Amino acid sequence: MSNGFLVIGRRAINFITRLGSAFILLLKSLYYFKDIPRSFGQIIEQCFFIGNKSLALVIITSIFIGAVSAWQAAYQFKFIGAPLRYLGAAVGKAVVIELAPVLMALVIAGRVGAGIAAEIGAMRVTEQIDALESMAISPVRYLVMPRLLASVIMIPLLTIFSAFVAIAGAMAVSVLFVDISHETFLSGVKNSFELIDLVSGLIKSAIFGTIIGIVGCHEGYHAEGGARGVGKATTEAVVIAAVMVLIADYLIATVLFKV
Amino acid sequence: MAETIIKIDQVAKSFGKKGVLNGVTLDIRKGESVVIIGQSGCGKSVLLKHLNRLIRPDSGVVLIHDKDIGQMNSVELFQARRKIGMLFQSAALLDSLTVAENVGLGLKEGWKYSQNEIGDIVREKLVLVGLSGSENIFPSDLSGGMRKRVGLARAIAADPEILLYDEPTTGLDPITSDLINDLMVNLREKLDVTSVAVTHDMTSAYRIADRIVMLYEGKIEYDGTPEQVKNSGNPIVDQFINGRGAGPIHVQ
Numbered sequence: 001m002s003n004g005f006l007v008i009g010r011r012a013i014n015f016i017t018r019l020g021s022a023f024i025l026l027l028k029s030l031y032y033f034k035d036i037p038r039s040f041g042q043i044i045e046q047c048f049f050i051g052n053k054s055l056a057l058v059i060i061t062s063i064f065i066g067a068v069s070a071w072q073a074a075y076q077f078k079f080i081g082a083p084l085r086y087l088g089a090a091v092g093k094a095v096v097i098e099l100a101p102v103l104m105a106l107v108i109a110g111r112v113g114a115g116i117a118a119e120i121g122a123m124r125v126t127e128q129i130d131a132l133e134s135m136a137i138s139p140v141r142y143l144v145m146p147r148l149l150a151s152v153i154m155i156p157l158l159t160i161f162s163a164f165v166a167i168a169g170a171m172a173v174s175v176l177f178v179d180i181s182h183e184t185f186l187s188g189v190k191n192s193f194e195l196i197d198l199v200s201g202l203i204k205s206a207i208f209g210t211i212i213g214i215v216g217c218h219e220g221y222h223a224e225g226g227a228r229g230v231g232k233a234t235t236e237a238v239v240i241a242a243v244m245v246l247i248a249d250y251l252i253a254t255v256l257f258k259v
Numbered sequence: 260m261a262e263t264i265i266k267i268d269q270v271a272k273s274f275g276k277k278g279v280l281n282g283v284t285l286d287i288r289k290g291e292s293v294v295i296i297g298q299s300g301c302g303k304s305v306l307l308k309h310l311n312r313l314i315r316p317d318s319g320v321v322l323i324h325d326k327d328i329g330q331m332n333s334v335e336l337f338q339a340r341r342k343i344g345m346l347f348q349s350a351a352l353l354d355s356l357t358v359a360e361n362v363g364l365g366l367k368e369g370w371k372y373s374q375n376e377i378g379d380i381v382r383e384k385l386v387l388v389g390l391s392g393s394e395n396i397f398p399s400d401l402s403g404g405m406r407k408r409v410g411l412a413r414a415i416a417a418d419p420e421i422l423l424y425d426e427p428t429t430g431l432d433p434i435t436s437d438l439i440n441d442l443m444v445n446l447r448e449k450l451d452v453t454s455v456a457v458t459h460d461m462t463s464a465y466r467i468a469d470r471i472v473m474l475y476e477g478k479i480e481y482d483g484t485p486e487q488v489k490n491s492g493n494p495i496v497d498q499f500i501n502g503r504g505a506g507p508i509h510v511q
């Protein structure tokens with residue numbers, strides 16, 4: 001029994017230590033924001049990697065996020081006897097404030113977070129990071145800062161795009177299978193839209209972008225032990241980022257959306 | 260006698276419970292070529308990485324030009340590292356960059372050179388290592404020997420005072436190894452650098468060293484010229500340099 005507590009305690013301490021270490025890496029990266037003009041090329045390259053190369057994944061997942069939201073909402077409307085003309089309003093609001101930011105963050109954590117951790121991890125175990133340091137180049141400035149900044153910029157942009165595609169997917173399901181005209185659906189979306197929702201969604205996704213970027217960089221940066229270590233770092237980057245995104249989502253909701 | 264440029268004093272380092280260095284003391288003078296030999300895993304590379312603070316000691320100090328590299332602030336460390344070039348065991352070229360970008364990386368990121376000046380320096384260094392014309396090739400398309408030579412060109416790009424070589428000939432065929440040895444000797448003559456190499460390749464050690472230092476069980480076991488090493492009479496040194504399985508060194 002006491003051994004069980006010991007193991008849980010050790011793991012908790014390990015997890016908190018790593019969060020602290022990731023936070024320190026975040027602060028160091030923020031310090032190097034002063035070198036943005038110098039690292040402009042790397043930042044653009046990372047934006048392209050995170051943004052453009054995630055587009056297909058974002059489109060496919062967003063269509064189905066929207067589609068299933070419309071279907072499930074219609075099912076629940078039917079159950080409680082709510083008029084279906086509010087379907088666009090309900091789905092639009094849910095997509096903008098919650099589904100697009102959170103589900104996109106989880107999908108992107110799988111693609112981008114893992115990619116960052118694998119790349120930096122491979123650089124760590126093949127001494128490429130040591131080589132940078134030996135040339136008096138800060139790996140935080142050269143590798144971490146551009147990836148962090150690109151995540152913070154691109155993940156909100158992908159989230160806006162995702163929201164549009166998801167609403168289109170929801171509308172397609174509503175028109176084809178729930179028997180609502182697209183005018184009714186869109187007027188619901190339009191009437192329920194408030195700028196503050198979009199801003200809140202963007203703030204959330206910028207915070208999620210920070211989490212995904214820094215966790216990916218941190219896990220890769222501290223990878224050790226060859227290919228196995230890189231695999232471990234990649235898995236942990238996704239798991240930790242996903243858990244942190246969901247925890248942050250709740251905390252942000254309690255601040256931004258008063259009930 | 261030339262001034263001491265690197266002073267390693269009672270350096271100890273452990274990883275977890277495993278003690279690797281256990282009080283290493285060594286002085287390296289300006290212009291010397293020192294080769295550190297020892298079994299695989301004895302801590303040679305760990306010791307080398309203390310010289311540009313890629314690793315910090317648990318205790319003891321490493322002085323570069325009489326300044327403790329462990330206590331340097333980021334600006335001092337930046338200045339110190341600009342004077343130290345390093346060739347890594349695996350060459351450690353950045354996969355995403357071409358040969359020319361790899362060689363010029365340190366110059367582009369840390370120095371105030373124009374693109375044209377960097378291009379000229381890169382071409383000059385690639386000529387020195389016999390790889391002119393390979394500027395636009397990616398590291399994945401190079402052989403092991405060529406990667407090492409690019410790594411060497413990168414290490415000397417900023418005209419360092421000190422060159423560190425981590426297993427420069429390991430994993431290479433004898434002819435390519437000889438080519439790398441030639442390059443190291445030539446570079447030393449042309450650039451007048453102080454060099455520290457770690458290796459267990461005795462052919463290479465005899466070829467490039469003024470002094471050979473043997474590391475054993477975390478300490479310096481022997482320190483002498485190549486001739487002295489060959490005739491040391493020290494059973495540990497003899498067993499190692501003659502590659503005998505039987506003797507006082509127990510293979511773990």
